[in-house]
Amino acid sequence: MTTLTAPARAVTTAGVEDVRPVRRRLSPGTSIRFGGLIGIALLLAAWVVGSATGLLDPRTLTEPWTVVETAGTLIENGRLQESLVTSGIRAALGLGLGVLVGTVLALISGLSRIGEVVIDGPVQVKRSIPTLALIPLLILWLGIGEPMKVITIALAVFVPIYIHTHNGLRSIEGRYAELAETLDVTRSEFVRHVVLPGAMPGFLLGLRFAVTSSLLALVVVEVINATSGIGHMITLASNYGQTDIIVVGLVVYALLGVTADSAVRLIERKALSWRRTLAS
Amino acid sequence: MASYARELTPAVKVQNLHRSFNEAGGVLNGLDLDIAPGEFVALLGRSGSGKSTLLRSLAGLDRGVAGTGRIEVPEKVSVVFQDSRLLPWKRVLDNVTLGLRADDAAQRGEKALEEVGLAGRERAWPHELSGGEQQRAALARSLVRDPQLLLADEPFGALDALTRIRMHTLLRTLCEVHQPAVLLVTHDVDEAIVLADRVIVLDGGVVRHDAQIELDGRRSVADPAFARLRARLLSELGVEDDHDAAPGRRTGSHLGERAAS
Numbered sequence: 001m002t003t004l005t006a007p008a009r010a011v012t013t014a015g016v017e018d019v020r021p022v023r024r025r026l027s028p029g030t031s032i033r034f035g036g037l038i039g040i041a042l043l044l045a046a047w048v049v050g051s052a053t054g055l056l057d058p059r060t061l062t063e064p065w066t067v068v069e070t071a072g073t074l075i076e077n078g079r080l081q082e083s084l085v086t087s088g089i090r091a092a093l094g095l096g097l098g099v100l101v102g103t104v105l106a107l108i109s110g111l112s113r114i115g116e117v118v119i120d121g122p123v124q125v126k127r128s129i130p131t132l133a134l135i136p137l138l139i140l141w142l143g144i145g146e147p148m149k150v151i152t153i154a155l156a157v158f159v160p161i162y163i164h165t166h167n168g169l170r171s172i173e174g175r176y177a178e179l180a181e182t183l184d185v186t187r188s189e190f191v192r193h194v195v196l197p198g199a200m201p202g203f204l205l206g207l208r209f210a211v212t213s214s215l216l217a218l219v220v221v222e223v224i225n226a227t228s229g230i231g232h233m234i235t236l237a238s239n240y241g242q243t244d245i246i247v248v249g250l251v252v253y254a255l256l257g258v259t260a261d262s263a264v265r266l267i268e269r270k271a272l273s274w275r276r277t278l279a280s
Numbered sequence: 281m282a283s284y285a286r287e288l289t290p291a292v293k294v295q296n297l298h299r300s301f302n303e304a305g306g307v308l309n310g311l312d313l314d315i316a317p318g319e320f321v322a323l324l325g326r327s328g329s330g331k332s333t334l335l336r337s338l339a340g341l342d343r344g345v346a347g348t349g350r351i352e353v354p355e356k357v358s359v360v361f362q363d364s365r366l367l368p369w370k371r372v373l374d375n376v377t378l379g380l381r382a383d384d385a386a387q388r389g390e391k392a393l394e395e396v397g398l399a400g401r402e403r404a405w406p407h408e409l410s411g412g413e414q415q416r417a418a419l420a421r422s423l424v425r426d427p428q429l430l431l432a433d434e435p436f437g438a439l440d441a442l443t444r445i446r447m448h449t450l451l452r453t454l455c456e457v458h459q460p461a462v463l464l465v466t467h468d469v470d471e472a473i474v475l476a477d478r479v480i481v482l483d484g485g486v487v488r489h490d491a492q493i494e495l496d497g498r499r500s501v502a503d504p505a506f507a508r509l510r511a512r513l514l515s516e517l518g519v520e521d522d523h524d525a526a527p528g529r530r531t532g533s534h535l536g537e538r539a540a541s
Contacts, residue, residue: 186379
């Protein structure tokens, strides 16, 4: 007979016995609420302390309260809103165009062998060329106006949309297509009920990458040459050594990114509700 | 139903069917088979005997497979697969009525779900159902189309033993109501005897054994006739030492596992 070892822990709450063996925990344990925000708060605190004690030279990075003041001034004279609207429209147009083109190409390429032969090769080649390397050519073709900027963003966006939507389409299991055949559904019903919902997870993943790509392209085209927009505001401030305005611009970019990402997550929650219940 | 009428107009007529996946040899080698309207046929056979190939031929799902022969099937054919194949992104009712072109598709879908015991689960997602419930939904999806021929490829193979027994009862009831011709592919001899009017054993790509089941009323494994039939079918399938038949110990007999050993 084996000997009984003493219980590892004996907790007695309100006279109710709770004796159980407890193993030493090796995993990190339960997560901390609002944990993501604590790191940010710590970083902000370090900035405040650094500026207040003079450890941080204002020429390197302005004091946080100056940034807040500058933001107030920029909002008061309307420059910030104006730049934000300009940049926002640029990014949205480029994103919209890129998403449309990427999705349509992925559908054509995913649903027909001829489409795949014609489209997939060129897209894979385009994928290996960084979009930003195309800017000199685009400037020659389209000038330095808005069309060049929107097209550049669209070119950066359509690749992840195409890749992930196409991948999503191709990973729909063949057995579902077989089922659809036995149910005698039409081709359009097949696309509507099987292909599009089946490719939706891939598309939404692509969309999240696309949003990041669109902001990256936006920053580059605005810094290269622009007479308006957040990037223009930052470039101008850089020439005059105004780190406070640069920081305001960066904060706006961050807000744009976070907002866009949350929007995509929201869409994901709505569109993939059949999956969410699985995760919970 | 009068038996002479059955013989005159079969629901399924297969003549001299050949199918092969490579040059080495055929999977089906000149198979002939008739199934009468409303007749429940169970198709037994070892792994690789061609039973799934035959079912897929009847379902029209063997595009690109080399072969010759003649197949006549009714206009309305439904297939039930081993997996339920419910689209995970569609709610149960939408899965059942998928591709159903009728003004009252939703009502018919609800009625079919009620028939299989899934009333009230119309708005559930497929993954919220248990394995047995998913297969019930798949049955509803087939029956809502009023099939003249129901093809079932080991539909209960992935279910646990208790659920399988319940599904047998359900399938028998449904078939009595809807009267489709049924071809059930299975490797479970008991399942074949409990459900079918006729059992066919496939071997080497032809029908090796074809017998009406003469058991009356409630088919019980305790019935000596049941045991005799079971032993005969098992021997047709090449299993002689049926230790499952020993008294006091009886479970489903899965040929796939034993034939392999």
